[in-house]
Amino acid sequence: MSAEKADIGGFVTDLLPALSRSLAEEFNVFRVMHHGTHEKQLSNVFAWLLRPEATHELGDTFQRIFLDRVNAGLSTEDKLPSAGYRVFQEVNTTGEDETADGDVGRDIADILLSSEDAAVAIENYGTSDGHGHDYHRYLAHAAGSGRRAVVVLLCIRRVAHLQRDGWEQAAVVTYAEVLRDLKAHIATDGVWRRRHPEQHFFLEQMFHHFVEGPTAVNLNDQLTFIKAMCDTGESERYAMAHRDRAAAEFADIFAEHARRQFEESRNALTEVKASLRSFALRALRDQVNEKLDSGLIETVSARYRGGWQWCVQLWRADDHPALYLVFGHTAVVTVQRAPELVPSPDYLRVFVTHLPSGPNPPERVIQTEVSLAEVMAGLASDDVRLRDAVLAAVGTD
Template sequence: MTRSPTDMSDLVTALMPALSRSLAEQFNVFRVMHHGTHEKQLSNVFSWLLATDGTHELGDVFQQIFLRRVNAELPGDAQLPTTGYRVIQEVDTRGGEEIAGGDVGMDIADIVLARSDAAVAIENYGTSDGHGHDYHRYLSHAVATARVGAVVLLCHRRETHLQRDGWEQAIVVTYSEVLEDLQAHIARDSSWGSLHPEQNFFVQHMIHYFVEGPAAVNLEDQISFVKTMCETGEAERYGFRPQERAVQEFADLVAEHARQQFEDGRKTLAAVKAGLRAFARATLMQQLNDALENGPVERVLTRFVGKWEWCVELHRGEGRPTIFIVFGPTALAENAQVPQQLVEPDFSRVFMSLAGVDGQGPTKMVQTDVGLGEVINGLSGDDERLRDAALALVGDT
């Protein structure tokens, strides 16, 4: 199927509402509390799941899930029992002689699973990296007293190039792997979720945060996406084979057109800014100064960047509030700060706002009748719409 650039641009535009909702930050307990940004926080959560008597009421389910992942990386004669472990946090892995000698500082394993005949020393970190800990000390602690043992890197991301100084021998288990296994178990055991709604809520948020991520979409957005695909003539892609290739080709095509539209959008904003700056210096400044009895406009500046970049400043005399001509992203940001927000603003228009005398935030904002396209095409010298909007905004200030 061949689509013209215009067709694809229309598709990207039509998909934007659904895509923006799916990519927007959604409510999640972990995200709200900024939980998981430090290894100790996550060690607490995984220790809770691993404990067979934890308030999660899963019994030894997660222990078995975790140990099965560990055993999958061990040879047959080194397999570990899959349950029956005590869970201990913050364990000093030094041997007795090292502790007695006092020459070696503590080397703390985040979690240790221990039973009389087996143990697992776990280093929990964002990446598969020993980050300064001693692998051999961890291993010695795990196999002490003739136990079978293993050292595990529990992590968010598997990055083998970071594993060195013995840590390349460690077993790597990722959050997503064990949480996906837990998700599958919960799906099979519907009674647990019904009997333990609070625990289920917490675990599901953990799964969404560490497995599915912020791009996970709800059913309504999925249906909206399919509807848009049908309305724009792209639905036949669902029948393409192999499906993996069809998905990648579609994603690449949408990404390329989205990139082009974004770049063109920025060029459009830059053109509007240049047009407003030129009009303000050549025409608007004089129009205002002919009408203002006090506080004439002394300078026209365009100095801001970031979300405040799409703005032209009209600086007046000392003690007089600055007038801002704003549009696009900056108008959106200004409207979020002004005490009396505009209802349903039209962002294809130019806006004007008035700064507080102390320079702190906008005090008032108005939408003008001037369209962005008009600015790009060039405003005439006798166009007084921006002047009138500024005068109404300023009043007697």
């Protein structure tokens, strides 16, 4: 690549509008339900497809497709039967002798295909990576007492350098490979499609999400992408002979930048939380208490996790409801639950709300004038904008 090209951060920023429009324009049940964001969810789907008796009504079609892909990488003498397996999930591969020797943790295979004379232990993950599991333990469990056995990495994409500690010996099967084969089979089976429209719809959604992927349906978006590639020096990738490798390398760079951005932005939220708690302790509590006759703020804390992690709690006396200073994802959750619409919420600002009780929504959500950048930089002790917002919320008691 050219030494003069812009850094990948600028490139990603230029591309985000086009990519976000393309994603937004395409309905897909997997995206709507956020399904497939965790390996257990997809393991459930693949186990369903692998079970001949399951409600997909395809019999052992997918089991044969999957074994054909596994066998394609094996020598003739190592090939396994293409059907006849029972399907198990969340199988503990830790041997009894290991457990007897000491405190050995459970090592769980996502899916196990098992028959009398053969078995396949499947680790399902985004990349071809054992990610801490023991390949040799998987293989030994699958082999049992003399069965032919194979360990398979079922994944979105191959990343060979991640396969180590025995996992380089595993067969690798990608979602796209087996789903593309299943799609081709279904295309030839008109009877199944007519008799099973619900299953067909579900699988079509799966094919689109994991095989075809989001497409830039708008020509202007495609041209914007090309312009960004040219402006940043990344257009050399269009000249690479191996298109699949060029696309994979580009996607890995993009994904790495997104990962760094996510980690750094989460660190920023943590910094906002610490700074906001500090300001509440040293200034905001006294500012508010000077204006109240009852329900004084007694304690400031920031101990919640999960959906309510990004907040600072103001606990009050005399059984008055607590107040939250919320931001980030917690602000999103709060605004979504509010009975009154918050017009044009700006999630780069701090919000104030009452502590919701159980499933009840917050009584009121107030968007303050204080930005997250100002909180990180440090609010002055005489800044009363948060005080005024808190007092407005107190007025609803």
